[in-house]
Each structure stands twice: as C-alpha cells, then as structure tokens.
Amino acid sequence: MDDIKLDYTNMMASVVGEYGIHEDELEALRPQSEEIHHYLMTRRENGFLPFYELPFNTKILEEISTLVEEIGGRYENVVVLGIGGSALGTIALAQALCPLYHNLMDSGQRGGRPRLFVLDNVDPMGFSQALDILDPARTLYLVISKSGSTVETMCQFLIARERMEKALGAGYREHFILITDPISGPLRRLAESEGFRSFSIPERVGGRFSVFTAVGLLPLALVGVNVQALLQGAIAMSERVTEPDIMKNPAYLNAALQFLAYRKGLKISVMMPYSDRLRDMSDWFRQIWAESLGKKNGLTGDLLHIGPTPVKALGTTDQHSQVQLYVEGPFDKSVTFLIPENYGADLIIPAYPPAPSLSYLEGKSMADLIRSEQQATEVALTKNGRPNCTISIPEVTPETLGALVYMFEVQTIFAGGLFKVNPLDQPGVEEGKEFTYALMGRPGFEKKKDEFERWYNDIRRRSL
Amino acid sequence: MDDIKLDYTNMMASVVGEYGIHEDELEALRPQSEEIHHYLMTRRENGFLPFYELPFNTKILEEISTLVEEIGGRYENVVVLGIGGSALGTIALAQALCPLYHNLMDSGQRGGRPRLFVLDNVDPMGFSQALDILDPARTLYLVISKSGSTVETMCQFLIARERMEKALGAGYREHFILITDPISGPLRRLAESEGFRSFSIPERVGGRFSVFTAVGLLPLALVGVNVQALLQGAIAMSERVTEPDIMKNPAYLNAALQFLAYRKGLKISVMMPYSDRLRDMSDWFRQIWAESLGKKNGLTGDLLHIGPTPVKALGTTDQHSQVQLYVEGPFDKSVTFLIPENYGADLIIPAYPPAPSLSYLEGKSMADLIRSEQQATEVALTKNGRPNCTISIPEVTPETLGALVYMFEVQTIFAGGLFKVNPLDQPGVEEGKEFTYALMGRPGFEKKKDEFERWYNDIRRRSL
Secondary structure (H helix, E strand, C coil), rough: CCCCCCEEEEHHHHEEEEEECHHHHHHHCCCHHHHHHHHHHHHHHHHHHHHHHHHHHHHHHHHHHHHHHHHHHCCCEEEEEEEEHCCCHHHHHHHHHHCCHHHHHCCCCCCCEEEEEEECCCCCHHHHHHHHHHCHHEEEEEEEEECCCCCHHHHHHHHHHHHHHHHHHHHHHHHHEECCCCCCHHHHHHHHHCCCCECCCCCCCHHHHCCCCCCHHHHHCCCCCCCHHHHHHHHHHHHHHHCCCCCCCCCHHHHHHHHHHHHCCCCCEEECCCCCCCCHHHHHHHHHHHHHHHHECCHHHHCCCCCCCEEECCCCCHHHCCCHHHHHCCCCEEEEEEEEECCCCCCCCCCCCCCCCHHHHHCCCCHHHHHHHHHHHHHHHHHCCEEEEEEEEEEECCCHHHHHHHHHHHHHHHHHHHHCCCCCCCHHHHHHHHHHHHHCCCCCCHHHHHHHHHHHHHCCECCC | CCCCEEEHHHEEEECCCCCCECHHHHHHHCCCCCHHHHHHHHHHHCCCHHHHHHHHHHHHEEEEHHHHHHHHCCCCEEEEEEHHHHCCCHHHHHHCCCCCCCCHCCCCCCCCCCCCECCCCCCHHHHHHHHHHCCCCHHEEEEEEEECCCHHHHHHHHHHHHHHHHHHHHHHHHEEEEECCCCCCCHHHHHHHHHCCCECCCCCCCCCCCCCCCCHHHHHHHHCCHHHHHHHHHHHHHHHHHHHCCCCHHHHHHHHHHHHHHHCCCCCCEEECCCCCCCHHHHHHHHHHHHCEEEEEECCCCHCCCEEEEEEECCCCHHHHHHHHHHHHCCCCCEEEEEECCCCCCCEEECCCCHHHHHHHCCEEHHHHHHHHHHHHHHHHHHHCEEEEEEEEEECCCCHHHHHHHHHHHHHHHHHHCCCCCCCCHHHHHHHHHHHHHHCCEEEECHHHHHHHHCCCCCCCCEE
C-alpha cells in the first residue's frame, strides 16, 4: 500500500460555506466520470495512453542500472540539457530524494556519485557561468528533447558540444547521452551518424508525462536515487487510480474537486508543500496541470478559454508572503497542502533561560512547529471560507514520490475529460515557437517574420 | 539616470482589444492619483513612510562597511535565519548580484568572501542538513526578525545557538548578529543582556519594505555585493517615482495599469523575468504585492475581498510549462516581462555540419535566442488579446537593481491608494499565528486551542 491520503474535509460546503462543494455536486459527476473512465481505459488498452504502463517497464531499469554501473563513478557532474518536461520531473525528484545540499558535498559524502545540474534556460550569463565550473573531463551531458529539435536545448547542445570537443578531442562523444524520439529528429539522426549513446522516449509519451522514462530515470539513477523503488511506488498506486468509482479513486476525486472548485470561480489552484524536499513538486505539477488543461476548447462563452492557474507556494515560508492574500483576498483560489507525515529527522528546541518569553518552545520540536503551522494555516483558511485540502504521504521516499507522481498524472488525464479538453496537446505554444524561428532566421518562417513586424514594430509603442 | 524603461504598448485596448486599457481610463485616474500622491507625500514628510528615506541613509553604509572590513574574511558561511521580508530581498539580490554558482566556488574564486545560506523554513530535515554542512567555527549567523519573536526564526535561533555554544564555548556569541527592532522584543533584549552584536530595523519600516536596511544590506555586503551602488541606484530612481503625474512616473503608471487590469477581471499578475539572475525578483515582488494589496477592506460586494494574485514565472523556461495556459486559457491574467537589455555575457552558437537542420542557428548567439523568445512570446500573447508589458533594465547591476526595487516599493504603496487598502498591515496572518501559538502551548492562547479543536477535530473529516 502506498498510504497516500487525500483529506478533502475543507473542500466541502458543509465546512467552508459558499465556495465549498456539495455532496450532490460530486454525485452529479458520477455518470460523466464513468464515461471518462471507460474512455480512458479503452484508450489505454489501445495503446494511446502509454504513460500508464511506464512504471511496469523493467527493461528500462536494467538498461539504466547497467549504464550506471559502467559509468556512474566516472563523473563529477551530470548535466541535463533540457527544458519543460525534460527537466521538471528530474528537478522535483532530485530535490526530494537527494540530500538537500548534494551538490555542496564532497565526493566522499556523496558516496562517489556525481553532482547534478539541470540547465533549463538559455540565459547566456547563466549558461556560461555553468560551463565555467564544469571540468570537461569529469562531466557527462544528458541532452533531452523528445522532438530532438527544441531550440533552447539545441542551442545549449551546440555550444557545449564544441567546448567538449575542443577540450577532449574525439573521445568527447562518450560524455554525451542523447534522450530523444526512437525514430526521428536531429538528435536521433546524430545518435546514429555520430555514434552518441542514446535512449528512446517511447512513442506517444509527451514531455510532461515522461518522468518515468529515461528522461527522469537516467539522471536520477546517476545521482543515486533508487529508481526501481520509484517505479514500484507508482505501481503500488496504479490500482487505486484505476478504480472506476470517483469516491474511491484519489486521482479522480481530486480532479473532480478541482473541477468543481473551478466552476465556482476558484480558478487559481495553489499547491503548498510543507516540506523543503517536496518544494519543487509544485513546479512539476504546475507544468502538467497548466499545459494539459489550459486550452481553447470546442465550446463557447466562458468555456471557450479554460484552465486553472496552478500556483507554487511553500509552507511555512509563504505564510509570510502569500497567506495574507489567501485568507483575506478574493474568493478565487483553493489551496492544496502537501505534507509528509514523518519528516525523517527532527530537532528538539532547547531551553535558553535568558529569553524567558520563548520558553513556551522548550522541549517542543521543529517537526511539532511545522505541523502546527500547517494545521493553523489550514484552520485559518477554513474559518475564512477558503476551500483547501491536504494530500499527505507517510514519508518522503522514492516509493511515496513515485506513487504521488503517478496519481497526479492520472488526475490530470481525468481532469482533461471533466474540462472537456485534450490534455495531451499544447497548440498554444506553437505560435510563439514559430515567431522565435522567424526571428532566428530559420528557413520557411519568412512570412511569420512579416507578421511579427506588424505586431512588434509597426504599432505605436508606448513607454516611459 | 537609471534608464529603467516601462513599455506598456501591449496593455492598451488599441493593441490587445477587449481586455486592454483605454487612454481615457488612465486619464480618469488622474484626480484620484493626484490625491494619493499628495497623501503619500504628506505621510512621508510626517515620517510615516520611512522606507522612502532608507537609500539616503549613509550612516548604515558606514556601519556595515566597518563591520565587513573587520569580520568579512573570517567566515566561510553567512547564514540568514529569517523568513518573509527578512529573507526574500536578500535571496533576490544575491541571486542577481553574486555569481550564480557562488556557493559552489572555492574561497579563492569567491574572492575570500563567504558562502550565503538563507534558511527561511522550519523543515527539520532541511534545517538539520544545513547545520550538518556548516562548520561552526567558520559560520556567522544573522538572526533577523523585526518583532524579535517570529516563531520560525526563534525556533531556528534556539537550535543553532545551542549547537554553536556546544561547539565553541562562550566565544560563540561573536558568531551571531541580531537584526531587530531598536527598542523592544526578545531579540533586542538578548542583544542587551547577552552582548550579541546587533543592528536595528528603523521604526515603521515593515518587513517587506526592509531590504535597504541592515536586513538586506548586511548579508549582501558580507558576500561581496556593492551595497553602496545598490542604494545609489535607488536614489537615482527616487526622482522619477516622486513625479506627481502618473503618465511620467513609472511606479504610479505601472500601479495604475495593474489596477485597471484587475478591474477588468485580470486578477492574476504574472511576473516573468527572462534572466536567470532576475529569477528571484519575482519572489520578492510576490510578497510585497500580495501581502500589501491582498486585503479585506472597508468596502462591500466584490470590493470587500480584494487583491491581485502575483505569479512567478521564468523565461524561457516557463514557455514550456505555463505559456500554453497564458495564451489559450481564461482571460484572467496580465504578464509583466522583466528583461536586461544586456546579458553581461554571450555565447556564439557554432556550426555543426552533422546536424544540417540546426544550421539556421549557426553564428547567432544565445542572447539573440533569449531575446527572440521573449519578443516571440510577447507577440503571441498580444496577438491572442492578452495584455502584457515589459520592464527593461540596461544590465543587471547593483545600481539597476536598487532602482528596480525602489520603483516596485513605490508602485506598491501607490497601488494601496488605488485599491483603497492599507498596504502596510497584514491582519489576515494574525489568526494563523495565534492558532500556531495555541498548538505550541504558548501561554495566553488556550481559548484559541479550543477554537482550533472545533475547526479541526470536532468536524466530520472526509478522506480517501
């Protein structure tokens, strides 16, 4: 059992009032939910939703463990060149499952494992500062792009590749592993023509659903995460999230709660872990939720442009930044707390007689404090009529994180059905890509350049 | 001149249509704006808005530079214990103004300056992992709390203090500097009774407006930021943001644009720097904007609960995560791009004949790419009717960042007037604090414990 718990007490109207959800609203979703469930199961059987099967793929585990054994100790640095779905799962899970100061430890403290750098931007200052601290001879690059042509990642790759060849000569190729489409695209062709080692991202697995492929598993395994346990956690969750009854399926139920909250005007969905290690799960979730559900769909009116806005927050930190707004501001958001029941460490607060006004803390622990603060914030929100729910995991482990990721993936796919959008595409980013190609002079995009000019330079610009 | 530019072309209805702003709407704000301006200037003259004067305080610069000279080279680690306004300015400005991998460099590369750790949470795992990597003899703690009683910071302090005393004996006191109220509170009393070195946060300067006091200046100076230049930048901005005419004052104008956008239902305000170094400016802004404006005010109806929700994004990274939603989702947000005109470094994209389909990138630079992507995203949003504006700074320097921070501070205070809220208080977080005290057994909060029970344990809990 994965033991992940979804507590939705404070999503209900009986507790939070006007903006809460009524039992009968959940009930009313049953027929539609059953339809969506059957649709998903049929799509799955027919091979159109392969993300469901990824945790069951033991072959990839063998490939990766063979590779890690062969080369794992050889490098001081593993560098991911990738963006969006090629980066966010690795960032979130490394933050959760490596020591928090992994990169600051010396090699012995890291058990001989490499440091991890995920370079997911193209700021020339940021990228050149990264290259400056990476010893070419001790660095392995994982170049990750499903299409094999993502412009940011290709730009990084071309620059890093040249540097490495200059530093290391022909043997530089061993320092690159390409993770891309099994058949097509520039990276796949380079793997074939230039002999780079490569891994495939299975067909029909989109970037934001790819963390259980080599995209996430390889970098995580290289830095010491037990990726087998990660997949076992996902498998342990798989039964719960294929249960047809929304009241028994945490992924479906949470999707339904979020959908109903959205319909009541709570269009912002805050994810607020109370845990340093779970901090970046919000960034991973932010992508899968926003990019899957933020769509122009086939409907009209208010439903033409749809999609909840996920917001990242961190407890207790953001109590001193965002909670004022959450408690008193507009009724336009729900909050999902994400908490580990056990923090895996604790610190007792000692006495300090010169500060008598702090003596109430004596003998309590830091875990007592962070738990109290989460519960206090929960009750403050609830009392002020602000819907919120809590997802708890027993402890931050590869198993629980694997289960959590799998649950959120299914939740997202199911929510696509409720919101009546295709959760697997992202047509709205195509136009920006085309304008970028036009500005970068890629052949075939000349007309887009003209259009850009009309919107950028041919209008009266106003500035101060 | 600070040369910060606010380009608001794409906020206007003439460009983006329905959700854009009309000239006459800006004009109509003039009388109210003049009133707010005069109110602010009067409050300022009477000493109620001392944040305005902070950059002009040369005395603090002398004190800090004396201290840095005395002890700066002695430490390998500077650790800030603080949360919210005691942490976010330092995090944002260190990210902008220190080398990005400052903490990974060896002492020589850092010019003998210490590493910086800002510990702004009470996760026992996170805090104990931090303590484990900090050599007591080489570590300086800055304990920052205006009230001197912030529970998270006091908990950290009590634990770290005991560790340091055990490791270093009576001399441990030299490893702590307290930054707190000039007169009252537990930290101030400890500074007096125990002889800890201390700095004062001037009266009436709230946490989120305190970055130009010792709160931000001391840690930044210790790690090598030119804090004098930072304040000079703020001073250079001060004239522009005290200009009465909203059409000539970038702080007032941006507040007005954001206010009008909010009134049109764009209640989410995304800040999206295209720069690794400017990344955490969004977190600092998120606090000042949300906590100052997210309020229950004296009005009724839709205006009873008010406040824009600031959202952090990063370009180009979030083009692969959030932009799908921004382009196609509901019309509920505006985007503010934050860009440096000069990235301070550049990398030319080299040729790579084995990948002919990437040859269009050859000879272009990474700065060309990130600029093209920002402009492409800007035009994609604009074409889809999504209001957006761009704040540009010539380069990321202490001067420009000082100017930017000062501009946003004035923008926030002025926006308080437009939204008709008190931007200096945060009544909505008091209740959560009281529930925390009750749960932690602080004397005087017994009744709050009973109330907590009613909301937490005495209701039917629903979970799965």
